[in-house]
Amino acid sequence: MVGDVDWLSEDELRDWMQFRRLLTVLPARLSRDLVPTGLSAPDYEVLSTLSEREDRAWGLRDFAEKMQWSRSRLSHHAARMEARGLITRAPDPDDARGSIYHLTEAGLQALVEAAPMHVDSVRRRLLDHLEPGELAALGRLSRRIADLPD
């Protein structure tokens, strides 16, 4: 009916559909592989981003921007993670409106335990099945598309 749009060529449609499937299936698999660690994919992202700072602390605004999350989303998720003891939030001494996010020992611990499994998952689900040059091409292509104006 409308599925066989003639605004895309048959080839375009096929390739796009396949890519669209990857877009949904791959993240779902990576997320599922993480379940046994007790961390969700968003949890892992938060912990791993926080851990990149030497002091393991970050203000919400920059933190959200770095993660490309909305501040609201990060605040909500952080509230849940704080309740689980993975991170803490403290008032910013330099700006009373601000909030400093901090990785706890437990959070770091959880991340360290989950990381090898996650890396293995990325390999098994993706990297192992790409030719050397394919990954590089995929990286370049991804950057080009992702860097387009919003």
Added chain:
Amino acid sequence: MVGDVDWLSEDELRDWMQFRRLLTVLPARLSRDLVPTGLSAPDYEVLSTLSEREDRAWGLRDFAEKMQWSRSRLSHHAARMEARGLITRAPDPDDARGSIYHLTEAGLQALVEAAPMHVDSVRRRLLDHLEPGELAALGRLSRRIADLPD
């Protein structure tokens, strides 16, 4: 800290990070482009899949499998869409446990109106920025990865 995992080479890490960004950014953009039509991305998927059947009807089980959604997810989403008049659900005459999903006129109408905008969005956000061969390569690669066992 843990970000600079040495389980991935520097190149692998960079390319994977770029691809991972595409994985989140592209669907978000396509979804946002759809907002003015009054349909969400999942709405669009449901309508477009339903429309592929000549009779525009489908039992939940096959429907969910075709969409690669869980039956629960589809049932929940369908309930919301039914409330908006986009689809209907009726008991299956051949199997009293079953349920037949049907596209309404309003649903078809909404899809027909949204489709050109969506196709344009896919072009602007992705297709227009790929070399001819790149799309084909991306399609093949996607299929290979997505077809891996779950």
Added chain:
DNA sequence: TCGATATCTTTGACATGTCAACGGTATGCT
């Protein structure tokens, strides 16, 4: 200094998605 305005994080209401369990119905075996 003081009022308008901007910025910060959080919150509430809601849409979306997952998981486990449910009631109802079909199926297969004796």
Added chain:
DNA sequence: AGCATACCGTTGACATGTCAAAGATATCGA
């Protein structure tokens, strides 16, 4: 026929994500 079992779609509880608005604080200009 009758019972155990499998399957159907739905539901409830909850995690996740979005949007708009809130309350608190900073900043800028008169």
